Amino acid sequence: MQSLVWTGRLVSRVLWNSINNFSTAPDPVVGKKLEPHLLSAVSGFPKNFTNTKLKKGKFGDDAWFSAKWKTSDVVGVADGVGGWRDYGIDPGEFSSFLMKTCERFVSCGKFNSSDPSKLLASSYYELFENKQQIFGSTTACIVVLNRDLNTIYTANIGDSGFVVVRHGKIVHKSEEQQHYFNTPYQLSIPPPPNHNNSVITDSPESADTTNFRVEDGDVILLATDGVFDNVPLQILLNELTKLQGERDVLEIQKVANTIALMARSLAFDAKFLSPFAKAARKHGIGALGGKPDDITVLLGTVAFS
Amino acid sequence: MYSKDRKTATPDGNASLKQYVTDVRSFSSQYGSEISISYTAYNICGKPSKYPAYGDFPQTFVMRTYGKWWDEAPSRRIAIMPQNNRDVKSQDYIDISFDRKVRPLSVDIYETYHPGSVVRIWASDGFEKWKLLWEGPPQVRDHMPNIFSPPINKINFCTNLLRLEFNHSHLDYYTEIDAVSMTGTLEPTEPVISHFVCDASEHCKPPECEEESNSSEHKVSNAQLNNENSASSAILPNCSKSESPSESIDESSAVGKNINGAFAILPDESVLKIFSFLDLVSLNRCARVNRPFNALATDSLLYASINLKPYWYLISSDSLNYLSLRCKYLQKLDLSWCGSFPSDISPQNFCKFIQSCGKLLTHIRLDCCRFVCNCCIETISRVCQNLTELTLQNCIELSERGFVHLATLNCLERLDVYRTNIESSALIAILKASPRLKHINLGSCRAISTMDGIAEVLGTYNKKLISVDFWKTYSLTPKGIKYLSQCNLLEEIDIGWCLGVSIPGDCFLALAMGCPRLRKLFMGTLRGINDRDLYPFINNCPDLEQIDLLGNRGITSDVCFSILKSCKRLRFLDVSFCEQVSDSEVQEWKKKFPHVDIKRSFQSEPECTCAFPNHY
Numbered sequence: 001m002q003s004l005v006w007t008g009r010l011v012s013r014v015l016w017n018s019i020n021n022f023s024t025a026p027d028p029v030v031g032k033k034l035e036p037h038l039l040s041a042v043s044g045f046p047k048n049f050t051n052t053k054l055k056k057g058k059f060g061d062d063a064w065f066s067a068k069w070k071t072s073d074v075v076g077v078a079d080g081v082g083g084w085r086d087y088g089i090d091p092g093e094f095s096s097f098l099m100k101t102c103e104r105f106v107s108c109g110k111f112n113s114s115d116p117s118k119l120l121a122s123s124y125y126e127l128f129e130n131k132q133q134i135f136g137s138t139t140a141c142i143v144v145l146n147r148d149l150n151t152i153y154t155a156n157i158g159d160s161g162f163v164v165v166r167h168g169k170i171v172h173k174s175e176e177q178q179h180y181f182n183t184p185y186q187l188s189i190p191p192p193p194n195h196n197n198s199v200i201t202d203s204p205e206s207a208d209t210t211n212f213r214v215e216d217g218d219v220i221l222l223a224t225d226g227v228f229d230n231v232p233l234q235i236l237l238n239e240l241t242k243l244q245g246e247r248d249v250l251e252i253q254k255v256a257n258t259i260a261l262m263a264r265s266l267a268f269d270a271k272f273l274s275p276f277a278k279a280a281r282k283h284g285i286g287a288l289g290g291k292p293d294d295i296t297v298l299l300g301t302v303a304f305s
Numbered sequence: 306m307y308s309k310d311r312k313t314a315t316p317d318g319n320a321s322l323k324q325y326v327t328d329v330r331s332f333s334s335q336y337g338s339e340i341s342i343s344y345t346a347y348n349i350c351g352k353p354s355k356y357p358a359y360g361d362f363p364q365t366f367v368m369r370t371y372g373k374w375w376d377e378a379p380s381r382r383i384a385i386m387p388q389n390n391r392d393v394k395s396q397d398y399i400d401i402s403f404d405r406k407v408r409p410l411s412v413d414i415y416e417t418y419h420p421g422s423v424v425r426i427w428a429s430d431g432f433e434k435w436k437l438l439w440e441g442p443p444q445v446r447d448h449m450p451n452i453f454s455p456p457i458n459k460i461n462f463c464t465n466l467l468r469l470e471f472n473h474s475h476l477d478y479y480t481e482i483d484a485v486s487m488t489g490t491l492e493p494t495e496p497v498i499s500h501f502v503c504d505a506s507e508h509c510k511p512p513e514c515e516e517e518s519n520s521s522e523h524k525v526s527n528a529q530l531n532n533e534n535s536a537s538s539a540i541l542p543n544c545s546k547s548e549s550p551s552e553s554i555d556e557s558s559a560v561g562k563n564i565n566g567a568f569a570i571l572p573d574e575s576v577l578k579i580f581s582f583l584d585l586v587s588l589n590r591c592a593r594v595n596r597p598f599n600a601l602a603t604d605s606l607l608y609a610s611i612n613l614k615p616y617w618y619l620i621s622s623d624s625l626n627y628l629s630l631r632c633k634y635l636q637k638l639d640l641s642w643c644g645s646f647p648s649d650i651s652p653q654n655f656c657k658f659i660q661s662c663g664k665l666l667t668h669i670r671l672d673c674c675r676f677v678c679n680c681c682i683e684t685i686s687r688v689c690q691n692l693t694e695l696t697l698q699n700c701i702e703l704s705e706r707g708f709v710h711l712a713t714l715n716c717l718e719r720l721d722v723y724r725t726n727i728e729s730s731a732l733i734a735i736l737k738a739s740p741r742l743k744h745i746n747l748g749s750c751r752a753i754s755t756m757d758g759i760a761e762v763l764g765t766y767n768k769k770l771i772s773v774d775f776w777k778t779y780s781l782t783p784k785g786i787k788y789l790s791q792c793n794l795l796e797e798i799d800i801g802w803c804l805g806v807s808i809p810g811d812c813f814l815a816l817a818m819g820c821p822r823l824r825k826l827f828m829g830t831l832r833g834i835n836d837r838d839l840y841p842f843i844n845n846c847p848d849l850e851q852i853d854l855l856g857n858r859g860i861t862s863d864v865c866f867s868i869l870k871s872c873k874r875l876r877f878l879d880v881s882f883c884e885q886v887s888d889s890e891v892q893e894w895k896k897k898f899p900h901v902d903i904k905r906s907f908q909s910e911p912e913c914t915c916a917f918p919n920h921y
Contacts, residue, residue, distance in 0.1 A: 101342075104342060104354075104364065105342065107351070108342070108347065108350060108351070110342065125340075125341075126341060126342060126343060128804060129337065129338065129341040129342075129343040129344070129363065129802075130343055130363050131344075131361060131363070131829075131830065131855060131856050131881065131882050131906070131908075132856065132882045132908055133830070133832060133856060133858060133882075191858065192807065192808070192832055192833035192858070192859060
């Protein structure tokens with residue numbers, strides 16, 4: 001009975017995500033020049049169902065956004081650092097505000113479509129402009145598809161990341177930024193006073209930026225560490241390859257759901273040698289099993305039209 | 306993304322279009338800073354982002370002031386020719402533009418916090434003409450999200466540019482506007498059947514067409530229209546010149562005296578005294594009564610203080626030329642908001658006006674005047690050697706090259722450069738040249754690189770300083786505050802959002818010791834301050850009337866209670882977003898200290914807690 005309820009919940013989550021997703025589908029406008037568009041879908045699970053409020057753009061402490069303006073499609077994910085919960089601070093608020101602010105910047109056109117790190121920085125500084133100061137830290141990854149230049153520009157800070165797959169091969173991927181094991185680079189605003197500097201604060205300028213020319217049919221996966229720490233890259237690759245050239249948003253949604261569900265079940269599999277456990281072993285920590293975490297999957301294909 | 310236009314058909318078959326704002330042309334003030342998108346004017350663009358939520362959200366357009374608090378502060382300005390002001394004075398405005406020109410049928414204003422401040426809506430044809438769509442008193446409303454859509458007048462042109470005017474003097478807290486939509490028809494429906502509105506009591510027939518109507522609201526607008534026309538004839542030369550009094554009045558001066566009736570037995574000085582209470586429109590009407598009245602009503606003594614701000618939509622270069630004939634003794638001039646289009650007033654014309662009438666000027670107000678350029682400042686600095694007050698809010702055209710000229714003035718008592726691009730070097734030169742400076746507003750001046758340097762000059766050269774406004778200037782640090790503490794006469798300081806002062810050290814102790822006369826202390830969101838930083842003010846500044854502590858997480862209810870108990874003159878205390886102060890304590894204090902207006906703002910999101918939420 002319990003499992004039935006759980007399954008029902010999972011299905012409803014997935015359904016709800018799909019409903020949300022309609023807003024991210026681009027307008028079917030056909031220009032004269034063939035321009036790339038990002039057809040995207042999102043899926044994910046919060047680590048803990050019982051004490052999270054369900055809100056659009058959030059999976060637990062993870063947050064995501066998808067927006068577009070003129071010749072750019074922009075997607076992003078952020079993973080709020082959970083440690084703040086011990087200090088009475090909701091870690092999800094920081095990441096969610098950051099992503100919402102990015103979305104606002106994009107949808108009012110106040111961003112440079114070839115400089116996503118600037119977008120990340122402006123949104124970070126915007127956190128100080130709120131009457132109600134929000135504290136916390138987050139990792140973040142933003143991908144901008146610049147339609148004029150057929151190029152994606154990315155900015156990544158921390159251990160969220162992206163993978164670009166073309167014809168079954170990973171052609172481009174983000175580098176993980178870590179201070180030390182399981183401690184990614186992060187944007188943070190600690191509550192004052194911060195005299196002892198014990199809080200890790202990386203400036204938004206330290207984001208890792210790349211650019212990469214995309215082709216028709218490329219598959220882009222943007223996800224938080226809840227996915228990359230639990231699903232081996234080869235399995236991800238197998239799933240993503242199925243989407244090569246896919247233009248049906250529903251198919252993309254299906255794969256996104258599959259990846260999210262896979263990550264979710266592997267995360268709670270205590271006997272699975274997850275990528276996270278492998279990395280831990282490299283650092284001399286004898287760990288086994290997945291890493292229960294919030295999971296966010298943003299999946300898109302590049303379609304020229 | 307913006308203005309997803311929605312076309313529907315009106316009952317008469319024409320396509321009507323609902324549009325949201327695409328751009329903000331100009332505005333008079335905003336809460337947010339220049340480098341941010343929180344609480345800024347631009348948030349009025351696009352679809353509502355927060356409605357139907359109600360609360361204090363950064364995603365909306367918020368103005369800088371509300372209520373009476375700024376008019377009771379030491380820095381308040383003395384009104385020039387207040388009789389010109391309408392019953393409902395406009396305090397702020399915003400010009401918003403839409404994608405396509407339409408004939409407006411309705412204007413919807415999404416108010417998400419403290420609604421009821423809109424008092425006028427204007428529409429422009431985009432060149433020079435402004436027409437009033439709606440006018441009404443500020444409204445007292447419940448604390449609920451509100452879509453304000455007043456009945457609007459029909460206009461005979463298509464528009465994509467609106468101006469909203471606000472009066473928020475009756476509000477408890479900041480008003481917040483989320484979005485504005487305008488619905489209108491694309492094509493002219495049919496030629497508007499026009500009726501002349503003839504009112505026996507009025508001297509002049511309105512030459513404009515206005516649809517006849519019976520509702521009282523429209524009567525107001527007709528009176529308004531007449532008023533406008535009279536005003537335009539007062540200020541525009543063409544109308545008045547054609548109605549020269551000599552055409553209708555007998556040449557003999559004796560007869561003229563008779564015509565003047567009972568006024569003839571009054572000395573001219575008495576009549577002038579009576580006239581001095583009239584607004585510009587009435588003065589002009591008097592000038593058209595007969596020859597003696599004309600002589601008196603155009604006497605230069607009546608035109609020593611001129612306030613053209615209430616007539617901003619009528620003022621052109623011609624009006625200035627015409628007024629210059631009467632302004633021999635002009636001392637105070639308020640041209641704020643005038644010249645909303647480049648064609649209205651040219652910088653050259655303004656300079657000519659200043660050259661011919663500006664020798665005695667002591668006060669010039671040019672807030673939001675878009676024609677003001679560097680050459681205007683150069684002319685003012687050269688001609689108006691006695692200038693004591695200059696306000697240049699939102700004059701964004703001005704650059705360093707213009708501002709340096711102001712250093713030749715040395716009587717300045719008030720300088721207001723809110724939201725301008727003034728830079729450090731020019732400002733320092735001006736401050737050094739103006740030992741009498743009493744009030745300075747440097748709010749949102751983003752081009753000033755070192756506010757500490759400015760504070761040092763203020764503390765050294767401007768010892769008579771009474772009020773200083775550093776709102777949202779990020780380069781001010783505790784070092785600058787210490788310099789300011791040398792201005793011992795200081796009564797008002799606004800360092801709200803000066804994030805550089807977040808960890809204040811002992812600078813507030815120095816400020817409190819150095820400035821015992823402080824009456825207004827605004828220190829919102831200095832994030833790092835705590836109780837220890839506030840006690841010096843309680844002990845040293847007994848005259849404190851207004852204190853803003855918004856967003857200071859570090860302060861506790863202990864210090865707030867001490868403030869309430871010790872500062873006997875306190876009238877205003879803002880403890881919004883002070884998380885260590887609980888709502889219940891605020892409620893208790895409100896009962897205990899009824900003479901103090903304690904502010905407590907809030908953000909509330911409609912939360913979805915059920916499994917299948919209705920998402921907006």
